[in-house]
Amino acid sequence: MDCNTCTSRKMMKASIDIGTNTVLLLVAERRYRSLHVLEEQQRIPRLGRGVDKNKNLSKEAMNRVIHVLEEYKKLLAQQYPSILIPIVVATSAVRDANNRSAFLEKVKAEIGLTVQLLSGREEAEYTFKGAQSMLPKQYSTKPLLALDIGGGSTEMALGKGHEILDRYSFDMGCVRFTERFLGEPKATADQVGDCQEAVQKMLATYSFDITEETELVGVSGTVTSLAYMDQELEEYRNDKIDGYGLTLQTINQYIEWISDMSSDELLHRYPVVMEGRADIYLAGLLILKGIMDRYGFNIITASTGGIQHGAIIEAS
Template sequence: MAAIDCGTNSIRLLVADLPEPAAGPQAPLTDLSRRMEIVRLGQGVDRTGRLAPEAIERTRAALAGYATEIEKLGAEQVRMCATSASRDASNADEFRDMVRRTLGVAPEVVTGDEEARLSFTGAVRGLPADAAEPYLVVDIGGGSTEFVVGTRTGGVEAAVSMDIGCVRMTERHLAGDPPTAEQVAAARADISAVVDRALAAVPGRDAATLVGLAGSVTTVVAIAQDLPGYDPERIHHARVSYDQVAQVTTDLLAKTSEQRLTIPVMHPGRADVIGAGALVLQVIMERAGMSSVVASEHDILDGIAWSLA
């Protein structure tokens, strides 16, 4: 099976085999291929309400490579889910037509609620035993952040998607390089108000464990661990404290994009927006009263794959 997650900042592919039934309900998928490209599909959407032609073309080029990989590995089922940017854009039909021509299947522009549920499914399978329930799972994307509360056995109890993400907050508030104190304060105020609304909609403050998903979280956790390079095995299920997240966020927001590029774990396509992503994570931890966060490399992409089972 092949799963594709097309978000505001990146497009990702997972080709995997399902575990054998005898392996049990928490057995992992067998990865055949995981790929990620930064395409910035949501470039300017918060301002213009439209997908930029150059962003659609970047996405098409990445998708063409994925189509070749899917065919080579012989995946029998393909599901592509498109999220925040393609929900918000007035010219989303152009994007959907491009996907049909390139991939051979239509993208599903999932609702925020479905995005949250897929993220939760991908994240909670295989969590370590010391990750106490219930969980607050937060998926910090480029255009939106999903907040999901639930348990491993009972599933999702409540979910909400909010329009805060690393690309959207950077474009809206953090124009400076590095951003000014006034810009950071405006971003923090905006994020705090939205997070408070999210936590009024889902009982996140009652959760025992915060699980963080997507590139902003995994990059912050990698920096907090002072890794010499991006290492998914060391990042997956690593737990870092609020104090570590706050220090990394402060350091990132004080650096220029060029200086962030010198950080060993930094993906070049994330350097200009990682400060906003880190700030979203820090504010969530503050407003939810969480002393630590567990990072997961498994997220909506894995949830899409499991949905094909």
């Protein structure tokens, strides 16, 4: 075996991100300051359904996640046997649940995996590193504000190069704010207004000190799905998503359009990116608009990186 093959195997890692809405698997090789993605999988068990109201993870939701973890563990054993133990992290829904210890113990007992429960600040840091890892090289030295609109929380991290200058986690997300403010099958104008007001109140609790040179970068489903939709792609391709810019005007147009659609109509129009997301997507766009309005950003750049990418970088 040549030296390059040895090095590649040593640097190949897997991570699993247990989020409020999704459970994501990533297999990648660390290549200096970036990642070479070998495998990505997404499942949408919505672990955080009802957590904002009930403060507990439901038995049904926990079992759905256990099933996904079993599937991922089998995939890794069959296709990447050199990866003995994946990095597993959990975020907002588990962090907020009173029965989080029971869930973490269940994963350990039934799947044999130890889950690292990230704090909001750690989640923001992983978001920044993950976002940066998948962007073109010129973004490695620019001042960036990285944004991750999740199901239960929204993380923002300000940094330049490999130095993170500030970071914060807001208790607002697509699932949480949909359950609080937006009705089905589609939201009313008053509900949209209430959600937008709540976003601004939440953002007022913490402020970032940004400069004119700072660029806004967005990861996760709200931003990457919109990049897919705006390009009218037929298949989801990372090379088309990474570095794609979305203007505030474009985002406002999609908000107006999607506000008049039911979640079923949105899913029918964009099944590739709206499966498991259509009913919470408007809330994500409203949070995105609120952040851009507050800080005066006219454009956001999409990155397919995320917490799972940051977890691999942090462990390398």
